[in-house]
Amino acid sequence: MTQLESARKGKLTAEMKRVAKQEGISQRKLLNAVKRGIVVIPANEKHRNLKPIGIGEQLRTKVNANIGTSPNDKSLAKEKKKLKVALAAGTDTVMDLSIGGNINKIRRELLKACPVPFGTVPIYQAVVGKNLVSLGEGDFLRAIETHIKDGADFITVHSGVRRRAIPLVKKREMGAVSRGGSFLLKWMEHNGRENPLYENFDYILDMAHEYDCTLSLGDGLRPGCIADATDRAQLSELRTLGELQKRAFKRGVQCMIEGPGHIPLNQIKRNVELEKKYCSNAPFYCLGPVVTDVAPGYDHITCSIGGALGAYYGINFICYVTPAEHLKLPGIEDVREGVIAARIAAHAADVGRGMPKALEWDKKMAKYRKKLDWNGMIKTALDCGKASQYRKSSKMKTDACSMCGRYCALKVMK
């Protein structure tokens, strides 16, 4: 039985109990949310030692860190370090997007070392090292099966990329920027056939159902620049994702919806509303969004702006963007910065939504600040290490900070 099916039968699972406790909400409320498909608990039966979390409405906003090799950097050791750093920085989930080296081995090793929900994109497995256009339907489906059986807690399937979208994508400034999306568009155009992940969606549901792998319905047509945001290609895919979500829900398979991408501030609210409307309020999992194209090297910041606003309006799960985005494969420090920036966005949204635990955290920091209690401030900081390092580098021996010294407003007011 999947979490969704258990909820339908009113049966509280161990995972639900854990999540309800973490979030400080009643078990009944959580069970009801899982039952409605507005909360998912990605927890593949095969993933040992998993600490499950919940993603969706009424819960703390979660963040994901993408790691993985590339054809230009195939080091498993480096990806293991990235996993460690991402976990230490407080990511809620990790996705392995490896497309270089022995990706079966890499995925299995990373999954084994990962105590948080672990996601993958099986289509890469099918395509890497092969001649894309000559792949058969079975190649795509076998990759999905392998990942599910390996224990992936959630997998991205780009089932919403339809053949009819090809002319819409060609009209765009940027075309398609999703790897999975571009693979499928090329395959469909070359073979004159429909997307095999759409055609075989029921079969994919059966596979996901067997191990309770959560489907993350990929946005293969996400806009790759501000000028393409919320365009027909994007929205037509979103409508398809809404239909597929209903099929998954009916089948008892947990499901999230992936979202853009590059979206300007004025379109974020509408994007969230459309996802909730088309997709029956299923959890919304967004890459950013980044709110401008012009800041390569700082896309963790453009992502934190869009992610914060989006999560305030209802994005439930923010996929981090690192400073390396649009420029290179992220390094270890990029991973750390990306997780922190996404966590800031998620927390700022939770504060804006008035979530009691989030507000308490901020109040605690304010209390230590007023007392000029530096140990308290550092302990309470989202990144204690960074706060501590700054404080130390100021070499202050009094309780003031080096900005105002004895002219500190808090000292003046005492």
Added chain:
Amino acid sequence: MTQLESARKGKLTAEMKRVAKQEGISQRKLLNAVKRGIVVIPANEKHRNLKPIGIGEQLRTKVNANIGTSPNDKSLAKEKKKLKVALAAGTDTVMDLSIGGNINKIRRELLKACPVPFGTVPIYQAVVGKNLVSLGEGDFLRAIETHIKDGADFITVHSGVRRRAIPLVKKREMGAVSRGGSFLLKWMEHNGRENPLYENFDYILDMAHEYDCTLSLGDGLRPGCIADATDRAQLSELRTLGELQKRAFKRGVQCMIEGPGHIPLNQIKRNVELEKKYCSNAPFYCLGPVVTDVAPGYDHITCSIGGALGAYYGINFICYVTPAEHLKLPGIEDVREGVIAARIAAHAADVGRGMPKALEWDKKMAKYRKKLDWNGMIKTALDCGKASQYRKSSKMKTDACSMCGRYCALKVMK
């Protein structure tokens, strides 16, 4: 004649012509905005070689960098470096908040080297090295006079901090966190008298009028934590600032309103609306706002989230916050990071507001990206140096980036 008085007489100044050209709006439109007090052009007659800019509605969102010594770091050389770095990073204005060393000398040297509008906070001059509570009214006013005569294009005066606010501040979680605000509160409580900058506001207007120094009405009662946001102390001061703005406007003195501070996402829109309502749509100059208290070491990011959303709703001028905020006096690299983060916020807001020049910039980046034209991308980046450094470090010899290599979606789609 001040810019405001010229506009009233329908006389286009050289500064207005320059600003209209920069912004790509008609001279008539700009003149009308200056006349209504919804745009200011801070340009002290005594500031030689100034390249004036406009701040306010319908214009590009501007950013300010605060620099200045502290009692713990009095080096003029370091502040000069900060000025250079801030200018190179693209700040629109600079404020000198020095409270350490020979602050007259520091201010004059920095002003001389500063081609962009230069702001100061004269109350520091009055207080530093003195016994605060025994200062006379004249001490405060003389400091203001000195700064205006030295050529400050805009000065912060905390004229809105009223004696009646003292009990409101005492009820807060954090009290007052503005240096100027705390000085005045302590002075008023000790001396049992009203704020001299409020009592002598007409005299301050006369002084500002003489050299067309723009008044930036300070928010001495800005909230210092999320829990104090939009409270009675803050709003009562904002109402007073609205009255003072009307008096400045009547006197022909240009005027901006300073704003918070620590504001959660859900209160930003309301804060902007209240400023516009109480203060006759005068330009709104905000410190951030930062949207959570828990991220010391990353307050350039919390500021960019709040600043972007605020500027989207109508903040016209974002005062940067550096990663060092709440921890120490910013170093040179903090200044650079602070300016970049604030510029990202300002630009993201301008994109969201649909400003044609902002949208063009993003489109240009998308065009280069689609072509995988790295020189074009780097030239177009908000921080070319950072983008270039990332690209170089990836050691790619092909036109792809090291994230996807030959699996690059843009290459697949070609």
